[in-house]
Amino acid sequence: MRMLKNFxxxxxxxxxxxxxxxxxxxxxxxxxxxxxxxxxxxxxVILIHNALPEIDGEKISLxxxxxxxxxxxxxxxxSMTGGHPKTERVNANIAKSIEExxxxxxxxxxxxxxxxxxxxxxxxxxxxKAPNSFICANIGAQQIKELKKxxxxxxxxxxxxxxxxxxxxxxxxAVQPEGEVNGEGCLRMIEALCDNVDIPVIIKxxxxxxSREVCKKLxxxxxxxxxxxxxxxxxxxxxxYYRVLKNRRFLNVGSVFWDWGxxxxxxxxxxxxxxxxxxxxxxxxRSGLDVAKAIALGADMTGIAxxxxxxxxxxxxxxxxxxxxxxxxxxxxMFLTGTEDIDDLNNIPLLIKGDxxxxxxxxxxxxxxxxxx
Numbered sequence: 001m002r003m004l005k006n007f008x009x010x011x012x013x014x015x016x017x018x019x020x021x022x023x024x025x026x027x028x029x030x031x032x033x034x035x036x037x038x039x040x041x042x043x044x045v046i047l048i049h050n051a052l053p054e055i056d057g058e059k060i061s062l063x064x065x066x067x068x069x070x071x072x073x074x075x076x077x078x079s080m081t082g083g084h085p086k087t088e089r090v091n092a093n094i095a096k097s098i099e100e101x102x103x104x105x106x107x108x109x110x111x112x113x114x115x116x117x118x119x120x121x122x123x124x125x126x127x128x129k130a131p132n133s134f135i136c137a138n139i140g141a142q143q144i145k146e147l148k149k150x151x152x153x154x155x156x157x158x159x160x161x162x163x164x165x166x167x168x169x170x171x172x173x174a175v176q177p178e179g180e181v182n183g184e185g186c187l188r189m190i191e192a193l194c195d196n197v198d199i200p201v202i203i204k205x206x207x208x209x210x211s212r213e214v215c216k217k218l219x220x221x222x223x224x225x226x227x228x229x230x231x232x233x234x235x236x237x238x239x240x241y242y243r244v245l246k247n248r249r250f251l252n253v254g255s256v257f258w259d260w261g262x263x264x265x266x267x268x269x270x271x272x273x274x275x276x277x278x279x280x281x282x283x284x285x286r287s288g289l290d291v292a293k294a295i296a297l298g299a300d301m302t303g304i305a306x307x308x309x310x311x312x313x314x315x316x317x318x319x320x321x322x323x324x325x326x327x328x329x330x331x332x333x334m335f336l337t338g339t340e341d342i343d344d345l346n347n348i349p350l351l352i353k354g355d356x357x358x359x360x361x362x363x364x365x366x367x368x369x370x371x372x373x
Contacts, residue, residue: 019112020119022178022243024084029242030234031309041232041263042284044356045293048349048371053338060334062327064342066278066301067163067200067224069134072102073327074295074342077319078227078282078303079138079165079204080312083112088122090312095129097319101327104301106136106165106204110155111143120158127160136202137161141168142180144189156199163199163224166190169206172236175257176243177250191221200224207236207283209262212363215274225278226271227303230264232284234306265297265352266359272298273365288329292337295345297370349373 029035064074077094081087091107098105107126113119126135137155139147144166156164173179194201202225203210203218209230218226241254262270264283271279281299285291291302304326311318334340337348352360352367360367 019109020084020116023081023108023112024086025243026239027081027084027087027090027309029239030306031313033238033242035234035236035238035242036306037232037235037259037261037284039232039259039263039355040284040286041230041265041356042286042290042293044352044354045265045297046351046353047289047293047296047333047337048351049336050338053335055335055338055340057331057335059340060331061341062330062334064301066104067134069104069162071104071134071301073291073330074299074301075291075323075326075330076104076106076134076136076280076301076303077308077323078229078305079106079108079136079167080305080309081108082110082122082126083108083119084122085119088125090309091122092125092129093312093314093316093319094308095126095133096316097323099130099133100316100320101323102133103323104134104136105130106303107138107159109138109140109143109167110158111139113158114147114151114154123158134162135159136163136165138165138167138204141166141186141190142173142182144193145185152193152197156197161199163202164193164197165202165204165227166193167204167206168210168229169236171208171257171260172206172240175237175240175254177247187217190218194222202227202280204280205229205267205283207231207234208260209264209267209283210271211262211267212270212274215271219274223277225280225300226275227280227282228264228267228271228299229303230267230281230283231259231261232264233282233286235259263356263359265293265356266363266365268294268297268299269360269365270363288326288331289333291326291330292333292345293350295342296348296350298346347373
């Protein structure tokens with residue numbers, strides 16, 4: 001059993017709200033509705049073609065070391081689901097695929113399983129199907145204040161986690177009818193957890209991005225990494241919009257904040273500007289080319305979720321097919337930019353245009369330097 005050091009949260013635990021039904025509602029909406037941001041910011045990043053690469057494409061290495069583990073490619077399936085009986089099969093299919101391919105994955109928020117132990121199997125299945133893989137446990141920042149030391153141990157042990165994600169989903173909570181909007185004390189509790197948990201802690205946004213200002217608040221914490229979770233991919237404000245659409249008892253504000261957030265590529269750059277820790281680039285990664293762009297901007301790993309959902313509802317082979325396609329596209333992007341090693345992508349020239357260029361320029365980031373490096 002993985003143990004925490006002596007860790008006192010200082011706040012009495014409160015009754016955890018049942019979230020199982022909401023879990024399956026979110027999954028169904030993401031699978032069947034259009035929930036993506038209206039602008040794909042990775043389309044504003046252009047890698048410069050190398051017409052004379054002078055490398056052997058068969059010798060290109062995608063291997064990446066991240067948090068003291070080696071991966072066959074800098075790709076992980078981002079925290080997505082669990083906590084409802086029907087989600088067990090989804091997590092099983094993802095887990096079997098990442099075990100086969102040597103990648104990583106995270107599970108969705110484990111809060112529901114803390115309240116209802118019968119739901120633990122929807123998370124435990126991940127370690128059962130991926131005994132050797134890198135798995136991230138997951139709980140929300142708001143919930144840390146409610147939990148005891150034993151709760152955190154359960155979350156970690158449930159998936160025999162290699163890292164613990166603390167997700168920041170304040171946008172979703174704000175537009176959700178039953179959302180929790182008390183953010184007081186979260187930073188202090190995250191700091192306490194980082195000091196006392198014995199596995200790396202990753203701060204993870206869920207679609208609205210992390211700014212340099214927030215990074216400065218996090219800079220002195222003992223974090224293992226940051227997952228930027230920027231705008232440009234799945235909008236959880238859109239997801240909540242669809243949840244409330246047919247329920248007139250609630251005010252539907254989701255559409256107003258559909259495109260709220262910091263563009264994922266901008267968030268990578270702002271976090272890298274402040275933090276010297278591993279960064280996961282996520283938020284609209286829709287191809288292996290996008291993976292290459294995220295790494296070129298300064299990410300160490302990349303996270304994908306929505307493109308994996310529908311395949312995961314079908315089967316393991318469907319998940320593997322998507323991930324293999326990403327890997328193939330990443331290798332092609334590297335060949336066409338003359339890069340033999342993943343870390344070499346950090347040095348290639350690239351162009352930043354359109355809305356992303358304007359955003360970065362106004363935030364004081366010199367985009368020209370990337371074109372001339």
